[in-house]
Amino acid sequence: MPRIVLPALVYVAAVFAVAFALGTLRVLLVVPYLGELAAVALEVPVLLCLSWFVAGRVLRRWPLTGRGQRLAMGALAFVCLMALELILATGLFGRPLEGVLAAMATLPGLVGLAGQIAFALVPALRGQVRG
8 A cells, every 4th residue: 555545544534524523513503694605714724723733643643754745645635535525415415416516616615625625735734743
């Protein structure tokens, strides 16, 4: 197994688990009061802070020496994240693929997508963690 696979899977699993819970709270509690855009704009920084912390823990456990390796780890985590989102949206929640893609093209969807891209870049930006 390539060196990046296990760290990428642990990274995406940890962040996705919390993101799923926060997303549920966002939809049920925040969106009705603030609207979709404001709710997503509040959630993204929280998830990026979490991503920073989780990436640090993962890189401490499975050190990746080069920025290229860390970037590859983030890219693989991003692909897994997008696959999980599509599987949940279409399989669990029964949304058609066209609806999922159309939602990504809205302003709140683009803010969320920007956060997901930042999630992918965090391991490379985080650098090697020592100690």
